[in-house]
Amino acid sequence: MTDNKTIPFLLENFLIFLKYEKGFSDNTLSAYKEDLVQLNRFFKGQPITLLTITIINNYVIFMKKNGKSVRTISRKLASIKTFFKFLIVENIISDNPSDLIEFPKLPKVLPKALSQRDMKQLLDSMDINDPMEIRDKAIIEMLYGSGMRVTEIVCLKLADVQVESGFIKCLGKGNKERFVPIGKHAHAMLQVYLAQSRPVLSKNEKEDHLFLNRSGNKISRVSIWAIIKKYSAYLKSDKHISPHTMRHSFATHLLENNADLRSVQEMLGHKNISTTQIYTGVSKKYLKEVYFKSHPRG
Numbered sequence: 001m002t003d004n005k006t007i008p009f010l011l012e013n014f015l016i017f018l019k020y021e022k023g024f025s026d027n028t029l030s031a032y033k034e035d036l037v038q039l040n041r042f043f044k045g046q047p048i049t050l051l052t053i054t055i056i057n058n059y060v061i062f063m064k065k066n067g068k069s070v071r072t073i074s075r076k077l078a079s080i081k082t083f084f085k086f087l088i089v090e091n092i093i094s095d096n097p098s099d100l101i102e103f104p105k106l107p108k109v110l111p112k113a114l115s116q117r118d119m120k121q122l123l124d125s126m127d128i129n130d131p132m133e134i135r136d137k138a139i140i141e142m143l144y145g146s147g148m149r150v151t152e153i154v155c156l157k158l159a160d161v162q163v164e165s166g167f168i169k170c171l172g173k174g175n176k177e178r179f180v181p182i183g184k185h186a187h188a189m190l191q192v193y194l195a196q197s198r199p200v201l202s203k204n205e206k207e208d209h210l211f212l213n214r215s216g217n218k219i220s221r222v223s224i225w226a227i228i229k230k231y232s233a234y235l236k237s238d239k240h241i242s243p244h245t246m247r248h249s250f251a252t253h254l255l256e257n258n259a260d261l262r263s264v265q266e267m268l269g270h271k272n273i274s275t276t277q278i279y280t281g282v283s284k285k286y287l288k289e290v291y292f293k294s295h296p297r298g
Contacts, residue, residue: 005047005092007040014086023175027151035079048087053097056080070104077103111248111278116256118235119144119249125234131197132214136227138193139211143246145186147268150221150243156210163191172269180267251279
C-alpha cells in the first residue's frame with residue numbers, strides 16, 4: 001500500500017497550490033518539482049513525518065560535497081521550506097523540521113551589465129536584411145528597451161502590443177500584469193517586425209504570440225538564448241552575455257542616467273524595492289569611474 005505522506009504522493013497537490021494560488025510559472029513549477037524529487041531521492045522515499053532537521057542538514061552537507069553552489073543550495077532550501085509550510089497549512093504535518101534551517105549566506109554579486117557603448121555596438125552591428133534578422137533585432141531591442149524577462153518576451157501576444165501608446169502589456173512573475181514603456185528604437189524595430197517579418201514567418205493565423213520561430217510557432221527561451229549568443233560574439237567580449245544581461249543593462253543604464261529607483265522597480269516588475277536596489281551598486285561603481293576620470297583631483 002502506498003504511504004499517503006511521502007513526497008511523491010503529496011507533490012501533485014503542492015504543485016497545484018503553487019500554480020493556482022501563487023500563480024507560479026511552468027518553469028518555476030518544474031524547478032520546485034525537481035528540488036523535491038531530489039530531496040525524496042536522498043530521503044529514500046520515506047514518509048514525510050520521519051524527515052527531521054538533522055536529515056535536512058545532512059542533505060545540505062551532501063549538496064555541498066557534490067559541488068552545488070551556495071545560490072543553488074539556497075534555492076533548494078527555499079523550495080523545501082515552502083513545501084513544509086504548505087503541509088502545515090493543510091494539516092498534513094504538525095511540526096515543521098525546516099523552520100530552524102538557516103539559509104547559507106549568499107555572496108553579494110552585482111548584476112552583470114553591458115556598458116552603454118557595448119550595448120550600442122551590439123545593436124548597431126545587427127543586419128536587418130531578411131525576416132529572421134529583423135525578428136532577432138526586434139527581440140534584442142525589446143529585451144534592452146523594456147527590461148522584460150526572457151519568459152515575458154516569449155509569452156507576449158499580439159494583443160499585448162499597444163503600438164500607438166508605446167506600451168507593452170506584460171504578464172510577469174506570479175501572473176502579475178504590468179505596462180512597460182518601450183523606447184523609440186525598440187518601438188520602431190517592433191513596427192518593422194510586425195510589417196515585414198512576422199507576416200512572412202506566420203503559418204497559422206490562429207497563432208497569436210508576438211515572436212515566432214521559423215516554423216511559425218511561438219519562439220522558445222532556448223532560441224532567444226541562441227540569438228543573444230550569436231550576436232554577442234560581435235562584441236569580442238569575455239563576458240557571459242545572456243538575455244538577463246539585457247535586463248540588467250536596461251536597469252543599470254536607467255539609473256546611470258538619473259532615473260528614480262521606484263520607476264525602475266515598476267518597470268522591472270520587482271515586488272520589493274530591495275531587489276531593485278542592487279542596481280544602485282552598479283551605478284555607484286559607474287559614478288566612481290566617472291569621478292576619477294573627470295575630476296581634476298580625482
